[in-house]
Amino acid sequence: MNTHNLIVGISGASGALYGIRLLEACRDLGVQTHLVISKAGEMTLHHETGLAVSDVRALATKSYKIADIGAAIASGSFRNAGMVIAPCSIRSMSEIATGVTSNLMTRAADVALKERRRLVLMVRESPLHSGHLATMKTLSDLGAIIAPPVPAFYTHPTSLDDMVNHTVGRTLDLLAIENNLAERWDGLKNARTRSQENDGGRD
Template sequence: MSARRLIVGISGASGAVYGIRMLEALRDAGVETHLILSKAAEMTLAYETDLKPRDLRALAAASYAIGDVGAPCSSGSFPSDGMVIAPCSMKTVAEIATGVTGNLLSRAADVVLKERRRLVLMARETPLTAVHLRNMLTVTEMGGIVAPPVPAFYARPDSLDDMVDHSVGRVLDLFGIDSDLVRRWKTAPDGRAAGDQAAGDQAAG
């Protein structure tokens, strides 16, 4: 494998924008992406954005139908740096946790785990039931990383786009992929630590 390659899954959980931005950021970073878009994700995309499934597929190097369990990424012989599911529904988390992989999305994730590659799930749900928590713990114990898209307010986001970018950028960090999407701690505009800046603002107020 000459270039970096990631499998990108998008489930039907709310937050299609995370998958969109992930594909855009990986394209800009020169990472080859292989997209798996669930049927429910296509519905969510229509509810939450003006984009069509073909627009997402155009952002990826390759895309596969959710029912195509014979796709290249369904096999451990398909080389990749891992997989991210953005966003990841609790249904998909449950399939991965139990190993009951009835479609290409959960099958590809199962393959990534068995090959000891990195799997990151941007899990989206609230409140969480005990079943959700147990499934996420199981995935973690299997070697996956559960990374809910939680905003970092120390970055002082000015827009929803800023909040999305920060979450996406932090997931890219987990794969060692550089991006300019994250305002790092201790990188306030005046050079002070973000915490120092907040303390100064409080004192001034």
């Protein structure tokens, strides 16, 4: 699976670091990435990370403009392992759910659904009202995977990187892309043993 193409979208929701780390991980794993960033995504990305959009685009194998609806990834004939939108805004999520898409990102996501490919949406919003939840159910019924970037604390993260890496690793798991970013749960007893070892054996 690691030799396949993966489509990556970065929308304007908070959490651009997830998309960046996903691109870095795919590069390290030898997975070719096809990136599209929304206009709002470009603004949020720069605000949250201080990185230039060009630096993030350079992490991808190929990058597309958001208005380029004639791009290869807009067609079902483009072979790929699936698509991840990290993070996914409520607006992007809603467009995908209705099938009324206005840009390359949401069009590519719609194509993933119609071709029965994996579509993972890292929806980033809280709290959620009933309309948001209903839209998520619609997408789930259509075959999308709703995977909010919720941190896992059973791994005892010690940094923001730990939390981001775990979430990205679990996202790659959903696409059957082998990685070692996510710590694997091997039982409570073993987890307690590791915790005691890290604490110097203290109770």
